[in-house]
Amino acid sequence: TKITVLKGDGIGPEIMDAGLNILSVFKEKGLFDYEISEELVGGAAIDAVGKPLPEKTVESCQSSDAILLGAIGGPKWDDCKERPEAGLLALRKQLSLYANIRPIQVSEELVHLSPIKEDRIAGTDFVIVRELTGGIYFGEPRQLNDTEALDTCVYTKEEIERIMRAAFELAQTRRKKVTSVDKSNVLATSKLWRKVAEEVSQDYPDVTLEHQLVDSCAMVMITKPKEFDVIVTENMFGDILSDEASVLTGSLGVLASSSLSKTGIHLFEPIHGSAPDIAGQNVANPLSMIYSVTMMLRDSFKQYKLADMVDEAVKKVMQKGIMTKDLGGNYSTTDVTKYIREELI
Amino acid sequence: TKITVLKGDGIGPEIMDAGLNILSVFKEKGLFDYEISEELVGGAAIDAVGKPLPEKTVESCQSSDAILLGAIGGPKWDDCKERPEAGLLALRKQLSLYANIRPIQVSEELVHLSPIKEDRIAGTDFVIVRELTGGIYFGEPRQLNDTEALDTCVYTKEEIERIMRAAFELAQTRRKKVTSVDKSNVLATSKLWRKVAEEVSQDYPDVTLEHQLVDSCAMVMITKPKEFDVIVTENMFGDILSDEASVLTGSLGVLASSSLSKTGIHLFEPIHGSAPDIAGQNVANPLSMIYSVTMMLRDSFKQYKLADMVDEAVKKVMQKGIMTKDLGGNYSTTDVTKYIREELI
Numbered sequence: 001t002k003i004t005v006l007k008g009d010g011i012g013p014e015i016m017d018a019g020l021n022i023l024s025v026f027k028e029k030g031l032f033d034y035e036i037s038e039e040l041v042g043g044a045a046i047d048a049v050g051k052p053l054p055e056k057t058v059e060s061c062q063s064s065d066a067i068l069l070g071a072i073g074g075p076k077w078d079d080c081k082e083r084p085e086a087g088l089l090a091l092r093k094q095l096s097l098y099a100n101i102r103p104i105q106v107s108e109e110l111v112h113l114s115p116i117k118e119d120r121i122a123g124t125d126f127v128i129v130r131e132l133t134g135g136i137y138f139g140e141p142r143q144l145n146d147t148e149a150l151d152t153c154v155y156t157k158e159e160i161e162r163i164m165r166a167a168f169e170l171a172q173t174r175r176k177k178v179t180s181v182d183k184s185n186v187l188a189t190s191k192l193w194r195k196v197a198e199e200v201s202q203d204y205p206d207v208t209l210e211h212q213l214v215d216s217c218a219m220v221m222i223t224k225p226k227e228f229d230v231i232v233t234e235n236m237f238g239d240i241l242s243d244e245a246s247v248l249t250g251s252l253g254v255l256a257s258s259s260l261s262k263t264g265i266h267l268f269e270p271i272h273g274s275a276p277d278i279a280g281q282n283v284a285n286p287l288s289m290i291y292s293v294t295m296m297l298r299d300s301f302k303q304y305k306l307a308d309m310v311d312e313a314v315k316k317v318m319q320k321g322i323m324t325k326d327l328g329g330n331y332s333t334t335d336v337t338k339y340i341r342e343e344l345i
Numbered sequence: 346t347k348i349t350v351l352k353g354d355g356i357g358p359e360i361m362d363a364g365l366n367i368l369s370v371f372k373e374k375g376l377f378d379y380e381i382s383e384e385l386v387g388g389a390a391i392d393a394v395g396k397p398l399p400e401k402t403v404e405s406c407q408s409s410d411a412i413l414l415g416a417i418g419g420p421k422w423d424d425c426k427e428r429p430e431a432g433l434l435a436l437r438k439q440l441s442l443y444a445n446i447r448p449i450q451v452s453e454e455l456v457h458l459s460p461i462k463e464d465r466i467a468g469t470d471f472v473i474v475r476e477l478t479g480g481i482y483f484g485e486p487r488q489l490n491d492t493e494a495l496d497t498c499v500y501t502k503e504e505i506e507r508i509m510r511a512a513f514e515l516a517q518t519r520r521k522k523v524t525s526v527d528k529s530n531v532l533a534t535s536k537l538w539r540k541v542a543e544e545v546s547q548d549y550p551d552v553t554l555e556h557q558l559v560d561s562c563a564m565v566m567i568t569k570p571k572e573f574d575v576i577v578t579e580n581m582f583g584d585i586l587s588d589e590a591s592v593l594t595g596s597l598g599v600l601a602s603s604s605l606s607k608t609g610i611h612l613f614e615p616i617h618g619s620a621p622d623i624a625g626q627n628v629a630n631p632l633s634m635i636y637s638v639t640m641m642l643r644d645s646f647k648q649y650k651l652a653d654m655v656d657e658a659v660k661k662v663m664q665k666g667i668m669t670k671d672l673g674g675n676y677s678t679t680d681v682t683k684y685i686r687e688e689l690i
């Protein structure tokens with residue numbers, strides 16, 4: 001079993017070290033064997049080899065069973081010709097990472113951190129399924145000169161169908177409700193989106209499909225976050241809505257995401273960015289990365305028991321108040337990691 | 346002075362009646378003279394003449410000094426070939442309503458209604474300036490068939506410059522900060538957007554310009570809403586962000602907006618939609634429409650004193666607890682209106 005590790009930029013390396021530290025417990029105990037191939041991406045790759053996604057990185061990912069990513073980007077590369085983010089977009093495209101899955105959950109222990117009043121947010125538990133390789137992020141033509149600029153948003157029926165099936169299948173394992181988000185009162189791509197959603201829903205009679213306009217969804221997410229089960233939407237809307245959703249819980253530092261590939265080589269990463277302001281200070285919350293590891297254990301390796309063990313260890317440590325600053329605690333990245341490791345050994 | 350009145354659909358007619366009732370006080374007292382031309386738009390126009398924006402409506406608007414709009418749309422027209430929203434989009438385009446201005450404010454009296462915790466939201470006071478006649482809403486080509494769909498997002502330097510100047514000039518009358526929102530790490534139109542924002546900012550040295558990515562802005566709006574003064578963004582992002590912003594206050598029913606035209610004929614309307622679920626029940630909050638009237642008195646007619654009089658009357662009535670259900674009160678649309686009128690007479 002080969003895992004490609006992309007530490008990336010900012011707090012990426014330190015939280016990745018935490019995640020790998022926890023994973024290594026299972027290797028030491030002979031419960032799960034794997035080898036790591038560490039590769040460059042983003043700003044780190046620009047610094048080392050002059051481009052954000054070296055071929056070697058892509059090749060390593062393509063011959064892996066799963067990919068772990070830390071975080072990408074930072075102001076350091078703002079004025080570079082090559083941008084770190086371009087590496088992330090190219091990675092998604094080249095590995096066909098078409099579905100970004102972001103679970104948004106509020107645990108009882110952390111609900112007090114939410115910016116939303118507790119009666120509205122407590123019990124929130126939904127997943128955003130964002131299409132990740134189509135739409136205006138990749139559409140051609142794309143033009144830019146001094147007086148005019150143009151982007152193109154394209155979707156094919158196949159692209160929409162694929163992401164819809166991912167959403168409906170996920171909903172079948174949950175509360176069986178899919179909210180498809182579009183702007184079908186304005187956009188042609190959204191009209192197709194809605195039509196394909198209806199068609200695909202025929203194959204999942206046990207799942208309820210509802211449609212919501214993107215502007216309305218941005219409101220309901222705040223006013224009634226408990227209403228959602230699985231939200232499925234296109235790339236650009238998904239970017240905005242999933243970031244909006246991520247702060248509802250007040251604990252962005254514990255949220256992980258997966259990006260599913262049709263090749264079966266999935267990528268797992270924290271939801272948050274590279275947080276350059278706190279990088280290198282040993283204060284970043286390692287939980288988002290540790291949860292990315294448990295998502296990988298479950299989704300790529302079917303190691304449900306091992307993943308549950310980590311979840312329980314984290315819970316115990318949190319209940320003792322051993323948390324980083326962002327969660328109201330006073331412990332360092334490495335301390336939190338150490339205590340979780342001790343629970344597991 | 347001619348005002349074109351477009352009552353529209355859902356609760357549009359009843360709240361428009363409330364707004365006009367208050368305005369008429371000034372006519373009766375000889376303080377402000379005007380005539381009303383009532384025209385059809387949206388679903389009401391589809392029902393009456395088969396299309397959502399009759400020529401007669403456009404002509405009336407073009408020969409007016411200002412336009413008041415109630416609300417547009419409803420499920421009744423979901424399966425019509427002609428959609429009510431098409432009337433709204435055509436109205437914006439034909440009247441060159443290029444800047445949608447949405448003030449987001451939380452009053453002390455209503456802050457408890459916010460879904461956001463009070464320490465974060467109290468004191469929030471910002472304005473969203475949304476570009477309204479460009480971008481992916483109107484870009485060509487636009488294609489749709491059974492297997493593929495395409496939308497085009499276009500912006501010219503002139504369009505961006507015009508909306509930027511509106512934002513900077515507004516900021517000069519406020520806390521002198523402009524947050525320009527784009528997705529310049531991905532989109533060509535956003536790269537041009539950011540460049541023009543920088544250029545225009547040279548002409549307003551007293552105003553601070555900052556840039557924010559749209560996904561980040563969707564987060565900060567919830568976590569630190571007090572940070573914003575004037576937000577300026579393109580059409581699609583503005584649609585999403587302004588609706589997100591509108592629910593932060595918890596009192597959507599009191600929010601009004603203006604859409605500025607280069608012809609000088611501006612349009613004023615509530616921020617909320619047509620709320621078909623409560624239409625015709627005399628329970629809708631008339632304040633959003635009454636505040637639309639005060640915005641009109643100020644922005645189109647420079648009648649600051651009259652507008653202040655209305656604001657004070659509303660405040661007094663609210664302080665007596667005379668409010669509609671959405672604000673926690675128990676009064677009807679017409680009752681709230683009647684009490685405000687009595688304060689003014």
Ligand SMILES: CC(C)[C@H](C(=O)O)[C@@H](O)C(=O)O
Pocket residue numbers: 085088089239530531560
């Ligand atoms: C870095 C950026 C290109 C990226 C995106 O917009 O997809 C990020 O915001 C994300 O959501 O993963």
Ligand SMILES: CC(C)[C@H](C(=O)O)[C@@H](O)C(=O)O
Pocket residue numbers: 185186215430433434584
């Ligand atoms: C009705 C719809 C076309 C419109 C828009 O998207 O602009 C509405 O949501 C708005 O914000 O005024």
